[in-house]
Amino acid sequence: MIERLMVLSPALKLAEGFQERVTPVLACSLDYVSGLVNELPHARVANAAAWLDDPYIHAFFAAPDEVAHILSRSPEMHVWFDNHPLARETYAVLSMAMSERRVFGVEQIGDVVHADVARTTLSFDDHQVRLCGESEDDLREQIVQRVVEQIALEGLAQIGADESRRDALLQDRALLKTRLQLLTRQGAGTHKMLGERASANAAQRIGLETEIEANARALDALGLQTDALARDLDVICDVLGHPARHTNVEMKRIRLNAMNVVIEAGASQDSAEIVFPLARLPASPLGERAFSLIRFARTDLVPLPTVFDEDSRFMI
Structure with missing residues (x-):
């Protein structure tokens, strides 16, 4: 990680006492981020069949046939499979934008139908897959490295601002x-x-x-x-020594029905509880994102659309 830090800012290694000062604060960030990553739920199989059985995949995607098509839009996933020709599946980080919306609907309580009942719906969009790994352990290790790098980038941004x-x-x-x-x-x-x-x-x-x-x-x-x-070294050491200031992961616990309507605890409606992480990275332009670790099979990978395929939609 020290070598990766020097790649981000080569001039830092010229600072007096660089190795001695960076080592303990970098270890602090690694320990903190590793603790967060170790608490993440296990990777979930992402395919059309899982949409029917897994409440997580059901909540993240609107329909079963969307799972493969949306995930296959990731160029990084295609590159990963091209570079690993013998791999049957990949472990990946699925990142999503989450939005809550208040709506009015109809609800039956006993024999009485109530109209204009306020409800909260949850939706996920802007699905992104940028990081893939050979195994779940490999993926988690990459996540730790990327998040620590992001913390270091916050320090470099402060230096640049100065x-x-x-x-x-x-x-x-x-x-x-x-x-x-x-x-x-x-x-x-x-x-x-x-x-x-x-x-x-x-x-x-x-x-x-x-x-x-x-x-x-x-x-x-x-x-x-x-x-x-x-x-500059003071700034980097301060940022790496206080990783909680620059990144945070909150576990979101929520109960949803099949239509992604939030159901109150204790309600008799058919629903399932899901728990997923919300990541906040102040230095990242994406801000707060919901994410999940997934397993995706090569056989479910859909080819990326070509220019001809895109243009053919407008041909008569």
Whole structure:
């Protein structure tokens, strides 16, 4: 993992004490993420038959024939099977966007039919499969590595933000000094002798000097550029040493009927309880996602559509 970190930021290895400081905080992140990944439910078989029997697959997909078609849209899965010609199946991470919606429907309680009953429905879309493995253990190990890398990327993003702010402050300082010089020159010659715009120029000068002082304080807070490597290492160590701040996995426990309507605990309706993880990665643009570990067979893989297949839909 230290080698993977150096690939993300090669300059970090030049910082004094890099190996000694990174090793314990990286171990901290690995332990934390490994604990989360070990608690994930076992991989579930994903195919049309499972849609009929497995309440998880039934909830994640709208129809049995969608399972193979949706999962086969993943180019990463096709590449994985191409690179593993003898593999009969793959273990993969299925990531989904989850949405809850309040609707009104009809519900029969005893012999009485009630209209306009408020209900909550759960839906899953934007199915993504980006990570595949040869076994469940292999897949879990890859997940740990990817999540720790994502935490490190959060630290690198902070470093990049500091550098961008430094560049912006340096540009602002140059502009402020130029404006101050121009304002000073305006006070030369007859302007100074006759006192033209003296009060206005003085007010502007005070304002510019105040802005320059604030700019200098902001630059001082960022430290010297010569100490950049040491500060970057501080940032990375702080982020890796506090992994819970930058990633979180919550187990969502919910009871659904066959129509993905949320059923209250203790209700007599036919339903099944499912428990799945919700992952929050602040550094990721995807934000919160529901996901599940799945097993998918090569025989269920549908070929990716070709350009001709797509164009043929518009041919008469």
